[in-house]
Ligand SMILES: NC(=O)C1=CN([C@@H]2O[C@H](COP(=O)(O)OP(=O)(O)OC[C@H]3O[C@@H](n4cnc5c(N)ncnc54)[C@H](O)[C@@H]3O)[C@@H](O)[C@H]2O)C=CC1
């Protein structure tokens with residue numbers, strides 16, 4: 326292999342780098358570039374004299390400038406574009422800015438703004454660091470992974486989408502690469518995964534989005550989504566190539582359509598180290614919020630009745646993990662499943678053979694005998710209001726992408742039977758939330774305990790300020806990825822997902838009305854480290870860890886990349902950061 330422009334040397338949180346190039350190239354490599362922070366001595370040493378304005382600005386000053394520039398960018402999508410440019414110019418500055426203003430920048434680099442950026446991908450296109458794989462050229466997969474210039478030990482994580490179910494905005498074709506890039510940013514900001522050690526990948530299998538197919542600017546394959554055997558063979562080819570080129574990398578699947586999400590996870594979970602964020606990451610964070618809410622009510626999980634509105638990728642993932650946790654409370658699988666009612670666009674999942682429910686949904690089917698006794702509006706489609714009226718749920722979870730579907734009538738009905746209903750409108754982006762926290766609190770006179778998918782501002786009602794928990798898988802996947810990397814886990818077990826949920830829940834002691842059910846996004850680094858330690862310990866307990874855990878706290882901390890300018894080793898010399 327040709328000499329690489331730089332090598333990250335072991336130790337010092339990934340911040341000792343050997344530079345193998347010279348001059349202006351250095352400014353074009355985001356991991357090496359310090360822009361105006363290069364001191365005069367460094368500029369001489371590295372051949373950068375005359376390529377930068379005279380005045381040196383250390384990192385602190387650059388942060389001030391970048392933040393000022395960020396604030397001046399007008400709309401959220403302009404802020405997104407600014408940050409995208411910054412990330413591609415200067416890795417350290419971007420991640421330092423993100424870490425220092427996490428709650429302000431996350432909604433830009435992640436949900437909700439990322440949804441808009443994905444929809445506008447082809448118009449706003451600028452080169453991105455990721456891999457584009459075409460179903461029409463499966464023979465190129467391996468070469469494309471190798472074209473990243475990374476070798477077997479360089480990659481911890483592949484973040485992969487086929488873009489069929491991006492957030493709640495559906496099929497977005499090749500633009501889905503941006504969700505992988507957004508997740509990558511969160512992995513680094515939250516858990517310190519080295520940004521160089523992750524590769525975003527889009528599997529371009531075509532799109533059924535007619536607006537994209539009819540858009541001259543659209544950059545992906547111009548044909549309908551390929552399904553069936555060819556699709557499965559393409560995914561299998563990808564997995565085989567990934568195993569060959571990056572044998573130690575976990576494969577993170579993101580935003581696949583419901584069928585493929587569950588099927589792919591089932592196919593590969595016992596074969597490779599893999600994880601579906603929408604199914605398992607969401608499940609862990611939602612379970613954590615439910616555990617916090619249930620214990621705030623002085624109850625147990627087994628005392629609850631759960632209604633899942635939107636029995637798709639995320640909804641069924643949540644139900645499956647809750648069933649595992651209910652079994653830990655002593656219920657049988659059947660008893661645990663009996664506490665769930667799940668709805669889809671076709672209404673309540675029942676054993677009605679005339680309805681086309683999917684296999685993974687049928688695990689939660691209710692018997693026709695049970696519902697025959699219900700008083701319902703339309704027996705042909707038992708909707709959410711019927712379910713709530715007949716079940717009196719204590720927990721209502723929204724993963725349907727149907728904005729406003731938690732109506733005032735449904736919520737007041739639920740709250741008429743439960744002192745503190747747990748109501749989680751989880752759909753993203755913000756515009757797709759099933760209800761707003763302000764409405765939920767107003768309709769329940771402040772009694773509802775709420776968690777949302779996208780961020781919402783606190784709500785004040787009758788003198789109480791309610792912090793709204795953001796039940797987003799961002800509280801889980803970064804720590805999970807870090808725990809897997811530290812332990813070099815060869816599989817992601819159900820136990821590791823449950824451990825992640827319990828780790829998040831352990832960080833919340835619900836003491837006063839209005840408190841959030843989950844730790845704040847501001848605390849993401851602490852949350853992720855806690856999740857990582859729990860996951861690594863569980864990997865060891867489950868016999869899937871390749872690296873022994875001698876001192877998990879130290880091992881996790883050591884592995885976390887810090888956004889500071891690295892020590893550059895240039896030839897035989899050391900180019901020290903920030904000295905003039
Ligand atoms: N907060 C978080 O961390 C996460 C939130 N989500 C959100 O959940 C939503 C769904 O995502 P996925 O599960 O990936 O999508 P999906 O397409 O797999 O599932 C959506 C489900 O909603 C059902 N549905 C559609 N209309 C309905 C209606 N009127 N009533 C009841 N059910 C209906 C569909 O039949 C389908 O089963 C999205 O908005 C997504 O952003 C997803 C993953 C993580």
Ligand SMILES: CC(=O)C(=O)O
Nearest residue numbers: 492493603753797798
């Ligand atoms: C958060 C996330 O993964 C989703 O909305 O799909």
Ligand SMILES: [Mg+2]
Nearest residue numbers: 492579580603
């Ligand atoms: Mg997702």
